[in-house]
Amino acid sequence: MKQIEIGSVMIRRFSLYLIYCLAIALSGCKSSGSINAPVMSGSAQNGYYRVQHGDTLYRIGLRFNQNVNTLVRWNNLANANAIEVGQLIRVRKPVGVSRENTVKKQSSGNMVRQPAPVAVSNAVPDISLQWPVRGRVISMFNGQTQKGIDIAGNRGTPVKAAAAGTVQYAGDELRGYGRLILIKHSNTTMTAYAYNDSLNVRNGQRVQAGQTIATMGDSGTSGVKLHFEIRVNSQAVNPMRYLPE
Template sequence: MGKEFTKGFKRFACAALVALLAACGSAPVGPGFYRVERGDTLYKIARSNRQSVSSIVRWNNLPNPDAIEVGQVLRVSPPAGSSAASSAGAQRTAPRASSSASAAASTPRDSSADTASPSAAPAAPISLVWPSAGQVIRSFDGRDSKGIDIVNSPGTPIVAAAPGTVVYAGNGLRGYGNLLIIKHGGDYLTAYAHNQALFVKEGQAVAQGQKIAEMGNSDNDRVMLHFELRYQGRSIDPTRDLPPR
């Protein structure tokens, strides 16, 4: 499941870092727009422009974030006059400021990020609580399983494993149902997949142990929670920072 989860992020992330347009002979586009090039992913385009994937999907009315085409021009900054546009200017003048967009840049990366080098040793451990009650039916191995799977009955409460900010809440990732991603301090990230219902929104701060979802089987063949812990984009075993059961 973990390996498929990582591949799913590759599919969902549909566009790349801005490259030299002259290199491919494309006509230039105006400020706030980007022309899709071969190999681009939406996640990388969002990251390089300090935006969230969901914002770019909304600004461009993309019916399927997995289906962008080479040569397609995308809006990568808020439309003029929107509240997001006024705040975007402040973010550009203070690029280190905390925001859900910059936090989203740390979302789980593609499989190459996990295998390019040994997992980075966290500078400090993170104190987690179990995200749900239930039986662990699949453990982390760092290769085929990038997280753990917990089974229980439909509607079992899902809680935030640590305090943080929601950087993704939605069901745009085919095969993983209702998904939540939470950014924590110290370059940590947790992800919660296959939920029956979501109770938090992007940009919302959550407390450790706060109910954020209910267990379900959205885009899955059984009721379960797929839970991942990431450090600097690389998956690590969440059980090492969870209390004994």
């Protein structure tokens, strides 16, 4: 009996860890994480590092020869002292960012710090996408506080898969997203559907474009609406650019 209880605890811990990774992938104020985490074993891989026990942003900066302010900017961190074990931190220069904080001397000899450049995103979905539901867009993507769009509608309206893919997550354990579905469409592209009333699919299920996966609701929010995100290489992109008119 004791072995069975231990096994149940281990399974539950693994499940919670998986959910935590999904939360990192969708968090608006953390780095744009991924379900298939690009780091492992405490070292940087593909430009990212996973926070270990005892890490601080200062120590991470020392390890990878980066300024703390640089890490805060690359990862959109609201608080440099609030990183968590398991969190993904970008520690290498993002593609499209020139050398930052370039320091030059003026003729007076004073050191002048140049403004930090803005990262250039080349993320583009590698698939065709369709609207998950038709309705009035009431909240637009801004890349910071809003990583997707909100579409108004009526409770019970079918929510459809924007493209064919495999359900990576279907549940309500992620705070702020209500009943949520994540669908992986390719090695680079994923979509998210939040605030649903009911879920019609399960983890690991293969779905087709246009298949009903949920119904609209207000779980985790106020007012019936669908929150829809597109992630390319773990980076949120503006859905309005890739949905048909």
